[in-house]
């Protein structure tokens with residue numbers, strides 16, 4: 001059974017068709033890239049899967065069970081984690097506190113500034129920070145970190161809920177080439193080690209072709225191709241519609 005199965009998914013705004021009849025699946029441990037020109041429907045697709053946007057037609061199954069049109073929090077509870085394009089850490093909290101906060105939220109508790117709260121889930125937070133290479137910076141404030149390091153902390157926060165599927169919206173936006181490669185290599189290692197599926201949107205072609213196991217290509221709301229990086233590179237329709245050449 002696929003980890004994620006999307007069938008005939010559509011989103012209309014009145015007469016305007018943002019996404020039309022797209023179907024694909026994603027396996028556990030797989031990195032699947034969703035690419036396409038501006039306005040192709042990537043964010044719309046992402047937001048339908050994550051529950052931020054209502055589905056007009058079609059179905060989303062997670063491990064065989066429907067999650068279509070559930071509230072985002074319920075979808076998150078069922079094992080869909082998410083990182084956002086805009087950094088989502090609290091700058092005035094330390095690195096560890098940000099991850100502890102995500103752990104508290106996963107366990108249905110809220111953060112308090114009481115002294116004891118400072119130790120809650122600290123060991124688990126340290127273990128997650130170890131995985132993303134940020135253990136040594138656990139007690140620094142997030143506002144002091146380099147951008148690439150903030151993205152690592154966000155990854156640790158997303159992993160706090162032990163997602164089966166991780167949705168990453170332009171994970172490397174705003175990063176230098178070297179940082180991009182490092183973050184994606186880390187993401188791939190974690191996906192393989194935890195058997196977590198990763199669906200990501202991305203504009204950097206070096207990241208897409210370097211790290212995706214398979215690629216989905218959207219153009220004007222339609223899925224025009226899906227396959228391995230090699231398949232996609234050679235697809236004449238992709239070259240024409242997406243890259244503007246043949």
Ligand SMILES: Nc1ncnc2c1ncn2[C@@H]1O[C@H](COP(=O)(O)OP(=O)(O)OP(=O)(O)O)[C@@H](O)[C@H]1O
Nearest residue numbers: 013016017018036037038039040041042043044045
């Ligand atoms: N609330 C809305 N009402 C009407 N049209 C919308 C709405 N939101 C998005 N759209 C349209 O749906 C289409 C798909 O938008 P979407 O944001 O999913 O594209 P995208 O592939 O993520 O683009 P980008 O790479 O620029 O982020 C676009 O034409 C957009 O203008």
